[in-house]
Amino acid sequence: KQEVTQIPAALSVPEGENLVxxxxxxxxxIYNLQWFRQDPGKGLTSLLLIQSSxxxxxxxxxxxxxxxxxxRSTLYIAASQPGDSATYLCAVLGVxxxxxxxxxxxxxxxxxx
Amino acid sequence: xxxxxxxxxxxxxxxxxxxxLRCDPISGHTALYWYRQSLGQGPxxxxxxxxxxxxxxxxxxxxxxxxxxxxxxxxxLKIQRTERGDSAVYLCASSPGHQETQYFGPGTRLLVL
Numbered sequence: 347k348q349e350v351t352q353i354p355a356a357l358s359v360p361e362g363e364n365l366v367x368x369x370x371x372x373x374x375x376i377y378n379l380q381w382f383r384q385d386p387g388k389g390l391t392s393l394l395l396i397q398s399s400x401x402x403x404x405x406x407x408x409x410x411x412x413x414x415x416x417x418r419s420t421l422y423i424a425a426s427q428p429g430d431s432a433t434y435l436c437a438v439l440g441v442x443x444x445x446x447x448x449x450x451x452x453x454x455x456x457x458x459x
Numbered sequence: 460x461x462x463x464x465x466x467x468x469x470x471x472x473x474x475x476x477x478x479x480l481r482c483d484p485i486s487g488h489t490a491l492y493w494y495r496q497s498l499g500q501g502p503x504x505x506x507x508x509x510x511x512x513x514x515x516x517x518x519x520x521x522x523x524x525x526x527x528x529x530x531x532x533x534x535x536l537k538i539q540r541t542e543r544g545d546s547a548v549y550l551c552a553s554s555p556g557h558q559e560t561q562y563f564g565p566g567t568r569l570l571v572l
Contacts (some may be wrong), residue, residue, distance in 0.1 A: 350501070377558060389463070389550060389563035390502070435501050444558050445515035446492075449501030 348373045348440055352450035359426055360458050367421040367453045369436035374414050377444060381410050381421050382435045384452065390435065394421070398441075426457045461485070463564035465551050471570045472541055480536040480567045484553030491534050492561060493526055494550040502550050508534060509557060541571045 349372040359365055369379070378397045382390040394403045394410040396419070402411040409422040419436055433454045437447035464483045472478050484491050490509055494502035504518040508528045516526070523541075528534040538545055548568050552561040 380560065382563075387565075387568075389565040390552075392560050392562065395560050437501070439558060443515075445507040446504035446518065447502075447561065449494075449503070451499065451501050 348438060348448040350436060350438055350448050350450040352434075352436060352453050354453060355451065356454040356456070358456040358458065361426060361428060363426050363457075364422070364424050365426055365455070367423070367434050367455070369419040369421070369450055371417045371419075371438050371448070373440060374417050375441040376414060377439045377441050379410075379412055379419050379436060379438045380447070381408075381419075382437065384433045384435060386432075393434075423455075426455075428457045428459050431455055431457050463551055463553055463562055465549075465564040465567050467567060468565065469568045469570075471572065473572050474541060474543060476541050476571075478538050478541055478569065480538075480549050480569070482534045482536070482551030482553075482564060484532060484534070484551070485562055486532075488553035488555055488562075489531070490554045490557055490559070490561075491528060492552045492554075493534070493536050494552065496548045496550055496566070498547075505536070505549075538569075541569075543571050545569060546571045 380395045381393045396412045407424040412419045433452040435452045437449045466481045493505040496502040507515040511531045523539045526536045548566040550566045552563045554561045
């Protein structure tokens with residue numbers, strides 16, 4: 347069974363810092379990997395989706411990379427802002443089962459003004 | 460356009476009661492997913508619909524849980540004889556097709572007393 351781990355579980359940084367969130371997965375046979383943002387009491391918002399054939403995706407201040415062979419993905423946030431405070435979740439879709447995403451437990455980010 | 464909506468947003472019930480949770484996907488999305496999220500954890504897959512049929516229900520924890528999507532649009536998750544351990548946020552997501560980006564609703568917070 348695919349296991350997805352996110353480190354750290356929580357992170358607090360001052361505004362303006364660049365930061366990296368980590369995601370690792372045990373089975374490298376993935377179809378794609380997706381990063382989500384979750385605000386308290388809300389659903390999930392998709393940030394970036396990386397297909398297994400891709401190395402990275404960028405959207406604004408966000409950059410996600412994927413190293414399938416080592417089972418790792420990182421989400422880089424540039425020039426962090428207080429509005430970035432949320433929980434960030436990564437999820438992988440396996441090659442052998444297209445029906446379900448396996449989620450990590452998330453990294454809770456707090457950006458201090 | 461309208462996103463995924465879920466009703467009710469909160470549900471409090473007593474142990475042993477029956478509950479129904481509703482999901483309205485984005486119009487035209489053929490794939491629909493239910494997840495359960497416990498506090499501090501990532502969402503866990505419950506069931507996936509393609510059209511009207513449940514293509515994968517391997518995540519349903521036991522036979523007290525059942526879901527339907529009779530017309531290929533709205534879906535209802537049904538829980539019989541609720542237990543305190545069923546307390547969680549139940550998330551619904553839809554996507555235009557299989558393996559594509561999933562769009563999540565805000566969730567239903569279920570509390571079983």
